[in-house]
Amino acid sequence: MKVTFTLLIFLFAALTLNAENGHDLWLRAKHTAPVNVVCSGKSPTLEIAKQELHQGWQGKANATFVLKKKHDKLIKGDGYRLSPGGIEANTDLGLLYGVYDLLRRQQTGEPITEQVENPSYERRILDHWDNLDGTIERGYAGRSIFWHGKDSLAVTEKDKKLWQEYARADASIGINGAVLDNVNASPLVLTTEYLKRVRAIAEVLRPYGIKTYLSVNFASPSVIGGLKTSDPLDPQVKEWWKNKAKEIYKLIPDFGGFLVKANSEGQPGPQNFGRTHADGANTIADAVKPYGGIVMWRAFVYSANDEDRAKQAYDEFMPLDGKFHDNVIVQVKNGPVDFQPREPFSPLFGAMKKTPVMPELQVTQEYLGQAVHLVFLAPMWEEFLKSDTYQEGKGSTVARCTDGSIFQQTHTAIAGVANVGLDTNWCGHPFAQANWYAFGRLAWNNQLSSDQIADEWVKLTFKPTPAEDRTHSTVLPIVWNINFLKPVKRMMLESREAAVNYMMPLGLHHIFAPENHYGPGPWWAPKGVRKDWTPPYYHQADTLGIGFDRTENGSNAVSQYHEPLRSLFNDVNTCPEIYLLWFHHLPWNYQTQSGLTLWDDLCYHYQEGLDQVRSFQKTWDKAKPYVDKERFSVVQKKLRKQCINAQVWKDACLLYFQQFSRMPIPYNIERPVHNLKDLIENDMKRIR
Amino acid sequence: MKVTFTLLIFLFAALTLNAENGHDLWLRAKHTAPVNVVCSGKSPTLEIAKQELHQGWQGKANATFVLKKKHDKLIKGDGYRLSPGGIEANTDLGLLYGVYDLLRRQQTGEPITEQVENPSYERRILDHWDNLDGTIERGYAGRSIFWHGKDSLAVTEKDKKLWQEYARADASIGINGAVLDNVNASPLVLTTEYLKRVRAIAEVLRPYGIKTYLSVNFASPSVIGGLKTSDPLDPQVKEWWKNKAKEIYKLIPDFGGFLVKANSEGQPGPQNFGRTHADGANTIADAVKPYGGIVMWRAFVYSANDEDRAKQAYDEFMPLDGKFHDNVIVQVKNGPVDFQPREPFSPLFGAMKKTPVMPELQVTQEYLGQAVHLVFLAPMWEEFLKSDTYQEGKGSTVARCTDGSIFQQTHTAIAGVANVGLDTNWCGHPFAQANWYAFGRLAWNNQLSSDQIADEWVKLTFKPTPAEDRTHSTVLPIVWNINFLKPVKRMMLESREAAVNYMMPLGLHHIFAPENHYGPGPWWAPKGVRKDWTPPYYHQADTLGIGFDRTENGSNAVSQYHEPLRSLFNDVNTCPEIYLLWFHHLPWNYQTQSGLTLWDDLCYHYQEGLDQVRSFQKTWDKAKPYVDKERFSVVQKKLRKQCINAQVWKDACLLYFQQFSRMPIPYNIERPVHNLKDLIENDMKRIR
Numbered sequence A, B: 001m002k003v004t005f006t007l008l009i010f011l012f013a014a015l016t017l018n019a020e021n022g023h024d025l026w027l028r029a030k031h032t033a034p035v036n037v038v039c040s041g042k043s044p045t046l047e048i049a050k051q052e053l054h055q056g057w058q059g060k061a062n063a064t065f066v067l068k069k070k071h072d073k074l075i076k077g078d079g080y081r082l083s084p085g086g087i088e089a090n091t092d093l094g095l096l097y098g099v100y101d102l103l104r105r106q107q108t109g110e111p112i113t114e115q116v117e118n119p120s121y122e123r124r125i126l127d128h129w130d131n132l133d134g135t136i137e138r139g140y141a142g143r144s145i146f147w148h149g150k151d152s153l154a155v156t157e158k159d160k161k162l163w164q165e166y167a168r169a170d171a172s173i174g175i176n177g178a179v180l181d182n183v184n185a186s187p188l189v190l191t192t193e194y195l196k197r198v199r200a201i202a203e204v205l206r207p208y209g210i211k212t213y214l215s216v217n218f219a220s221p222s223v224i225g226g227l228k229t230s231d232p233l234d235p236q237v238k239e240w241w242k243n244k245a246k247e248i249y250k251l252i253p254d255f256g257g258f259l260v261k262a263n264s265e266g267q268p269g270p271q272n273f274g275r276t277h278a279d280g281a282n283t284i285a286d287a288v289k290p291y292g293g294i295v296m297w298r299a300f301v302y303s304a305n306d307e308d309r310a311k312q313a314y315d316e317f318m319p320l321d322g323k324f325h326d327n328v329i330v331q332v333k334n335g336p337v338d339f340q341p342r343e344p345f346s347p348l349f350g351a352m353k354k355t356p357v358m359p360e361l362q363v364t365q366e367y368l369g370q371a372v373h374l375v376f377l378a379p380m381w382e383e384f385l386k387s388d389t390y391q392e393g394k395g396s397t398v399a400r401c402t403d404g405s406i407f408q409q410t411h412t413a414i415a416g417v418a419n420v421g422l423d424t425n426w427c428g429h430p431f432a433q434a435n436w437y438a439f440g441r442l443a444w445n446n447q448l449s450s451d452q453i454a455d456e457w458v459k460l461t462f463k464p465t466p467a468e469d470r471t472h473s474t475v476l477p478i479v480w481n482i483n484f485l486k487p488v489k490r491m492m493l494e495s496r497e498a499a500v501n502y503m504m505p506l507g508l509h510h511i512f513a514p515e516n517h518y519g520p521g522p523w524w525a526p527k528g529v530r531k532d533w534t535p536p537y538y539h540q541a542d543t544l545g546i547g548f549d550r551t552e553n554g555s556n557a558v559s560q561y562h563e564p565l566r567s568l569f570n571d572v573n574t575c576p577e578i579y580l581l582w583f584h585h586l587p588w589n590y591q592t593q594s595g596l597t598l599w600d601d602l603c604y605h606y607q608e609g610l611d612q613v614r615s616f617q618k619t620w621d622k623a624k625p626y627v628d629k630e631r632f633s634v635v636q637k638k639l640r641k642q643c644i645n646a647q648v649w650k651d652a653c654l655l656y657f658q659q660f661s662r663m664p665i666p667y668n669i670e671r672p673v674h675n676l677k678d679l680i681e682n683d684m685k686r687i688r
Helices: A002-013 A044-056 A092-108 A157-172 A192-208 A235-251 A277-291 A309-320 A378-385 A398-402 A430-444 A450-462 A475-503 A535-539 A565-570 A577-583 A598-622 A629-661 A676-687 B002-013 B044-056 B092-108 B157-172 B192-208 B235-251 B277-291 B309-320 B378-385 B398-402 B430-444 B450-462 B475-503 B535-539 B565-570 B577-583 B598-622 B629-661 B676-687
Strands: A035-039 A063-069 A080-083 A086-089 A115-117 A123-127 A177-179 A211-216 A257-260 A294-298 A328-333 A357-362 A413-417 B035-039 B063-069 B080-083 B086-089 B115-117 B123-127 B177-179 B211-216 B257-260 B294-298 B328-333 B357-362 B413-417
Touching: A035 A044, A044 A063, A044 A092, A044 A192, A063 A092, A080 A092, A086 A092, A092 A115, A092 A157, A092 A450, A123 A211, A123 A430, A157 A192, A157 A430, A192 A211, A192 A235, A235 A277, A257 A277, A277 A294, A277 A309, A277 A328, A294 A413, A328 A413, A357 A378, A357 A398, A378 A398, A378 A430, A378 A450, A378 A475, A413 A430, A430 A450, A430 A629, A450 A475, A475 A598, A475 A629, A565 A577, A598 A629, A629 A676, B035 B044, B044 B063, B044 B092, B044 B192, B063 B092, B080 B092, B086 B092, B092 B115, B092 B157, B092 B450, B123 B211, B123 B430, B157 B192, B157 B430, B192 B211, B192 B235, B235 B277, B257 B277, B277 B294, B277 B309, B277 B328, B294 B413, B328 B413, B357 B378, B357 B398, B378 B398, B378 B430, B378 B450, B378 B475, B413 B430, B430 B450, B430 B629, B450 B475, B475 B598, B475 B629, B565 B577, B598 B629, B629 B676
Parallel strands: A035 A063, A063 A086, A123 A177, A123 A413, A177 A211, A211 A257, A257 A294, A294 A328, A328 A357, A357 A413, B035 B063, B063 B086, B123 B177, B123 B413, B177 B211, B211 B257, B257 B294, B294 B328, B328 B357, B357 B413
Antiparallel strands: A080 A086, A080 A115, B080 B086, B080 B115
């Protein structure tokens, strides 16, 4: 034991960790050995593939490695066949993807045996909620990398360098599309001066296989087109969209298509003209159809009526199933409300059988601590993708309902709302990079486990390079695996459940402070504000109990799920406790599976969340010898804030709900350290 | 067990706790039984004694109780002989004190057997640092009860009612003097218009046996007297003081005397004229001598030189021993620096053998969390009073060196800097009342234990009155004792050590944020500020270690202590660890008695302090059924702030000192949750 310890000390000292600003993401590998690349083809994409091999090869020195385009039925789309001696693919891009996979395996020590890798989705897209003035809606990593405002539309070399780096990062994890502007879209993006900048971006992204898309404002024909209407059935409007598509495709022949947020949260849409979502989507889809473009039409809609918000997307879109043209994909957020720390899957998945449906995930952590909290989202997405909808029998997971395994679809796609900005480290929090990485990996392979993704990312992002390891021993990697990889992975894999625990456990949802969606605000309900924009609408706490009754006796949202889920969710005895208060309003003294009262169980969950963050702090502090000073310090500081925040969440929610439960906080958990009044007042101050 | 629990529930329900704003302090007892008081004498004081008996009697109904003035050699000063059937005393005031003692015993259930009670000190004084404009230096409970500014010198009925309540509270615990104005004194207090208000105050205080004193500005003769100098040896100056004394005693025949802060922190003094402290004190003392007045001359002096500040009072005053006239008392703060959470006793105690020395304690918690932290000071004062100076052999405790047991003294006295203000509950924090109470009780009997004092205070302040106990059972008091008295007492008795732990353990001192002395500021050391006003002067942290070297190899402050203390403190192996860094600069890896390194031990102490505050929160939350809603809520909220503060203290000190120790915070204690930079910046913001 003593010997081992001495050895460890010695090995720590044998690391020379270089300064790291995080800009290189998971692509830190440096050239270590020469390689002989054989590749007969020529294209910008192939040039990149070759360059990456030369830059990053960590296999046998002077080995020969073959890149070969070859038609193979087992290979789909931009998939590839990887083997120790080379890569085969149907497309140049498939070869590039194979190269990134090979290099990743070399670095992480994964085996390189012969295998075919095909993408789960045809289109793997990042949605950038970037405004044309350079701000980013729900962006926490600085301003936009694409837009700097109307006076800076000229493209600079700095822009191009950054876009190229961005494209490389995307391509390395299989992302092949980018929506360049906010879903709350400015009509201006479709004007010629902005389209020219889009073309410039597309030119940089193209060699990396990334198609550009634009979010468009449904009222564009009238706002920038000078038409009297934007009615989608109006012949002039149809014509306008056709001409606009023509203009775009002339500039950008491989343009991906449009993303539309219509009749949602104040955005214009076909309903303004008495038309349906299908009418609206089809008109725009028809315009891009000749060029192979698609329209992603968002199902994120809810009106200010009394109907349970969680039911509205389903109610509005199900009647339209089969009415959409075949190049329309309905884009559905993972949950029925809005990117909460935990939601059941949206009942639209698997239910729209004649319409392609694509999941919209949120990579940027709007409701999960933004760029301050360390929350690894892969476990949340894995939970979602593996949820069984039962729509076509047992095993009809969300993944299989959307990737073409179950339904015949012309197109399959998945989107993630990006967390990328001008910050040096791209994402604000070093660990937020892992969410970008995880989205890309899951979009490529929706069966990947969170553990696998975390394993890869930690190794690629933090493992000392051979140059940093002065011992060049075989022991250091083992020491690193035990003392860094394992605990840091454990922290990441636990982090989302921790956030659920300290924010909104047991099925609670949307009890955030308004607007910024960062801290707690279960009390927030000013007069005159739409009820479904206030937390009390969601938690429904009163002296009798807490939770949103969505059973048959309540809003009957359970009816939107296929059996056996409908009955399972409807019955409090079979409803999974992670969704308990999502589906049920229960008395404070209801006995949970733990044997505790609901109130006590809630208290213990909040304490558990806080304790988990404290354990993350310890994990990270212990990891210090294995991390460069810069990233160690940034993460350490953010974890401290997360801990303070977790304490605020716990106190705010327990003290607020205690007013209704009128039950003591169990005496073997820590007492609140904040006063409710102060928390509410600070909240109000921030809003004003 | 089950039965007991049910019984407890039943008994909780049997309490009807009345609203309590805390204004009645420890004097909440209400009339419960009639009593027949026999008392032949007549005086305002005796009227009060009789009224208190009638109001508060809790003995046998219609019993006869005798108050009798009778000369008795065993009774000293205003002492008394208490017996079940009556009280005997040499003075009317002695009878009043006996009545308060009797009523306290009836309420707390202490036995009433025949016993003589004599005061430890002749003068038991509260020093009010109240400015004439109504503000209070180091006051945390609102503005002054005595002064409202120069435009409000007229005395109102409201003033008189409050002064009477104040006098009653003082008298009930044996306090017999009040200095009405700040030691940083305005010369104006000696002008006629202010003296008239002093007279009015004195008239209300007189029947309760409380003498009034004034702090005076040494430059008064020149500032308000129109003289060219305030040189104490100048005949005109002497004359001025004599005339001023004459004027005062004409207005207030029982005026107590003067308190003087001279040549200290910018205040004028005899040294301005080349005279000594003795010259200054004697001139003023001579003026009040004919009327029985005294001068309390403060030894709290230190200059901006390089000498260890802890040594300066001793160095300056020891040569003057024997030079003071016999109605001068030198007033010495308990520790050699300044009311810190923990200091060794000032070496002047017991060392000035020919001069009466009186302790100055601080009831207001300037350095102990002010009116936010729950810190019961009796254990600190008990530690101080029982400290053995060895000046006249073993057993020469500070108590015995100051109360006349060892030295022949014309006068004995003790002072406490008051924590009283206009707040409804007088002291800001409900538990701060316990410090006022404890000061009075220790001034009366300097052998009392903290446990005894806490026991009395908790019973008097919180015990449900018979009216509140609807069961009138014998069980409820037992339940109350177990579930409230015991845990709350334990919390109080532990609270000062907790504060030491989370603020400055192991002998650290004066590492406060500047000016307000509330939060941590170990880093604070701007250029141009006197070194001995900055925390680094006191903690001396560097990469080698931490602590102030006051050994023979350092400042040699140890030499001011009598053997064996001198050697004991000088040797790191025998120095008590509570004073370790007060006397020694030690390496970070020095091994403490715990077996830990000094750094680790420091970390554990800070964590222990935080954990203690958390345990206080639990204690108080559990006490809820036994306290009125108002006081429960106030204390609960303050404990939460204290917990937040303890965490700030811990993080600030550990993160700051870690910059020097360069050692990790032990991994089995909680990680810091603040960033040092933020703490320092907030600190700076507060100062600007």
